[in-house]
Amino acid sequence: MKLVHLALAVLSTVAVSGCKPSASGSGKKKIVFVTNAVDPFWNNAAAGVRDAGPKFGVDSETIMPTEGVADQKRIIEDLLTKGVDGISVSPIDPANQNDILNAAAGRTKLITNDSDAPTSNRLLYIGMDNYKAGRMTGELVREALPQGGSVMIFIGRMEQDNSKDRRQGTIDGILGRSEDSTRFDPPEIVIEEAGFRIVGTLTDNFDRGKAKYNVEDTLSKYPDIAGMVGLFGYNPPMILEVLAQANKLGQVKVIGFDENEATLAGIQEGTVHGTVVQNPYMYGYKSVEVLSELIKGNNSVIPANKMIDIPARQIRKENVDTFWAELKKTLGTDK
Amino acid sequence: MQLKKTLGITLLLLAVCLLTASLSENFLSSYNLENLLRRTALFGIISIGVAFVIVTGGIDLSVGSVICLAGCGLPWLLTTQGWSLPSALMAVALVSAGIGLLHGLLITKLGIQPFVVTLCGLMMYRGIARGFTGDQTVGFGDGFKGLRSLATGRIELPFIDGFALPAPCVFLLVIALLAAFFLNRTIYGRYLLALGRSEEAARYSGINTGRMTVLAYVLCSCLAGFGGVLFVLDVNIAQPSDCGNFYELYAISAAVLGGCSLRGGVGTIYGVLIGAALMQTLRNMIVLTTRHQHMEFAIIGAVLLAGVVADELIKRRHLRRKAVRSLREESTPA
Numbered sequence: 001m002k003l004v005h006l007a008l009a010v011l012s013t014v015a016v017s018g019c020k021p022s023a024s025g026s027g028k029k030k031i032v033f034v035t036n037a038v039d040p041f042w043n044n045a046a047a048g049v050r051d052a053g054p055k056f057g058v059d060s061e062t063i064m065p066t067e068g069v070a071d072q073k074r075i076i077e078d079l080l081t082k083g084v085d086g087i088s089v090s091p092i093d094p095a096n097q098n099d100i101l102n103a104a105a106g107r108t109k110l111i112t113n114d115s116d117a118p119t120s121n122r123l124l125y126i127g128m129d130n131y132k133a134g135r136m137t138g139e140l141v142r143e144a145l146p147q148g149g150s151v152m153i154f155i156g157r158m159e160q161d162n163s164k165d166r167r168q169g170t171i172d173g174i175l176g177r178s179e180d181s182t183r184f185d186p187p188e189i190v191i192e193e194a195g196f197r198i199v200g201t202l203t204d205n206f207d208r209g210k211a212k213y214n215v216e217d218t219l220s221k222y223p224d225i226a227g228m229v230g231l232f233g234y235n236p237p238m239i240l241e242v243l244a245q246a247n248k249l250g251q252v253k254v255i256g257f258d259e260n261e262a263t264l265a266g267i268q269e270g271t272v273h274g275t276v277v278q279n280p281y282m283y284g285y286k287s288v289e290v291l292s293e294l295i296k297g298n299n300s301v302i303p304a305n306k307m308i309d310i311p312a313r314q315i316r317k318e319n320v321d322t323f324w325a326e327l328k329k330t331l332g333t334d335k
Numbered sequence: 336m337q338l339k340k341t342l343g344i345t346l347l348l349l350a351v352c353l354l355t356a357s358l359s360e361n362f363l364s365s366y367n368l369e370n371l372l373r374r375t376a377l378f379g380i381i382s383i384g385v386a387f388v389i390v391t392g393g394i395d396l397s398v399g400s401v402i403c404l405a406g407c408g409l410p411w412l413l414t415t416q417g418w419s420l421p422s423a424l425m426a427v428a429l430v431s432a433g434i435g436l437l438h439g440l441l442i443t444k445l446g447i448q449p450f451v452v453t454l455c456g457l458m459m460y461r462g463i464a465r466g467f468t469g470d471q472t473v474g475f476g477d478g479f480k481g482l483r484s485l486a487t488g489r490i491e492l493p494f495i496d497g498f499a500l501p502a503p504c505v506f507l508l509v510i511a512l513l514a515a516f517f518l519n520r521t522i523y524g525r526y527l528l529a530l531g532r533s534e535e536a537a538r539y540s541g542i543n544t545g546r547m548t549v550l551a552y553v554l555c556s557c558l559a560g561f562g563g564v565l566f567v568l569d570v571n572i573a574q575p576s577d578c579g580n581f582y583e584l585y586a587i588s589a590a591v592l593g594g595c596s597l598r599g600g601v602g603t604i605y606g607v608l609i610g611a612a613l614m615q616t617l618r619n620m621i622v623l624t625t626r627h628q629h630m631e632f633a634i635i636g637a638v639l640l641a642g643v644v645a646d647e648l649i650k651r652r653h654l655r656r657k658a659v660r661s662l663r664e665e666s667t668p669a
Contacts, residue, residue, distance in 0.1 A: 064576075188626035212569070213618070234574075
């Protein structure tokens with residue numbers, strides 16, 4: 001398999017270095033937004049990046065890594081080789097990516113979005129507090145299950161800070177614990193508190209098939225499961241898929257995260273209790289805005305706590321229609 | 336000899352099932368068994384395809400990417416391009432068969448190594464799928480319920496309450512029977528095995544080895560394409576960047592576990608099915624009986640390695656005994 005990986009790496013390097021910035025030579029500053037994976041969530045951010053480019057007179061582009069942390073590193077390295085004026089990145093594994101992040105910070109203006117790398121030399125972080133957003137998700141679980149019960153958590157990966165914080169926030173929110181974002185409950189330990197039983201956290205590494213099998217196996221293992229929480233955008237739709245096939249829609253309470261269409265439709269139909277949404281469009285838009293100022297030398301855009309907060313929101317049945325209409329408008333899919 | 340080759344793996348599957356059943360009362364619930372059978376069927380179908388290539392002594396690394404191309408292509412054609420169902424299915428079938436034909440011809444006419452040809456395929460087909468979908472998730476949404484029942488449907492069985500046969504099992508059964516019949520009972524199947532054992536010998540005995548090799552790759556890609564269609568019908572959405580990623584390894588492992596030698600010439604369809612079932616049962620076991628999901632691949636790898644090592648030791652002991660016996664017979668004065 002080593003050979004396969006090597007060949008893949010070579011080919012994709014060729015592919016990336018082959019795509020030149022469209023307006024190179026035009027004298028415009030070049031800003032690149034690097035995501036942590038390919039997902040519809042990031043399309044919203046890419047829309048913000050696209051819209052902000054002309055507005056701030058810069059050349060803006062979004063690149064989505066497909067093969068995890070090594071791929072993201074390679075993309076950043078190639079960007080540094082090519083020469084860009086600013087990078088906004090959503091680090092996959094911040095604790096272990098300081099080398100590449102600091103290399104980038106040394107050669108260009110670097111900020112983080114969506115998931116922070118506080119120990120690196122990034123100038124600032126644009127995003128939300130994932131721990132708080134997790135707590136908001138936990139609140140939705142409590143609303144949906146006032147009597148408590150068994151709950152399973154589904155998430156794509158647990159390595160990155162944003163998912164760690166989001167998951168911990170969710171757990172603390174469900175159990176009504178005090179706020180402490182440094183707490184960590186290992187996924188292999190069942191937590192029984194305050195009438196709830198959090199039976200585990202299952203990861204799928206972005207494999208949708210695996211995400212579905214995780215939900216199926218949970219139904220097998222815990223036939224009496226009361227609630228399922230899907231913390232990555234595609235998790236809630238997979239939960240709905242399995243519940244529909246098992247005729248358990250409505251019986252098992254579903255709480256989501258992000259604004260996948262199936263999740264929003266589920267809220268409208270009542271099969272999903274609610275979801276917590278970020279504002280990825282603003283991650284993209286704000287990244288370009290802030291970077292274009294930083295490139296000009298205007299460092300006053302850096303706040304004292306080095307964080308520009310784009311708060312999350314809870315979406316329930318009563319506000320889902322307005323939210324969805326707004327979302328379609330920003331994405332330009334309302335026509 | 337063939338039975339002996341698959342006996343070890345069958346016993347290993349039984350042992351894993353017994354162990355899981357004793358650790359989790361829910362393992363034998365009809366809901367879990369149905370899920371397990373459906374997954375085994377999906378992975379079994381692509382594994383049979385790979386087995387055809389492996390018995391000829393070749394390898395197909397592009398299976399996962401063909402799954403991706405077919406799995407993303409079908410919903411893309413149907414929902415965003417508005418093709419009719421028959422033409423979309425036809426297109427997916429033709430493309431899958433065409434890929435196999437291309438592989439086969441490059442390998443036989445130009446003499447390029449299968450590893451290289453299909454490695455390039457692995458990169459190309461996923462890349463193409465990512466290209467035409469614009470790297471976007473494609474899916475059926477709420478539509479195509481009838482079509483989706485090909486993968487999600489359940490067939491009620493007489494006399495068994497609460498348990499229904501997942502629809503993909505029917506496909507697997509038909510494909511497996513046809514494949515086994517083809518491999519063991521037709522002259523072409525024997526040609527395939529002969530070609531895997533020694534291509535030169537097969538060619539000198541008048542077998543058109545080129546044509547047989549092409550056939551193996553076409554069958555493999557067709558089954559991968561069909562598998563891809565079933566996978567996306569089952570999951571409802573496909574993300575081109577990860578749909579079917581690494582599934583070629585599941586397929587190759589299942590085939591090899593089932594007794595297919597990577598050197599070619601040896602393999603049974605029954606063994607491949609057991610191999611596919613073992614892979615899925617192990618994954619299911621880890622979720623049902625442990626909380627250490629992150630250890631999944633470590634556990635699967637260890638069990639498989641143990642199985643292969645045990646198999647090898649049994650074979651060696653068997654050979655040694657045979658040798659001792661023949662020595663004794665020689666030394667006994669007549």
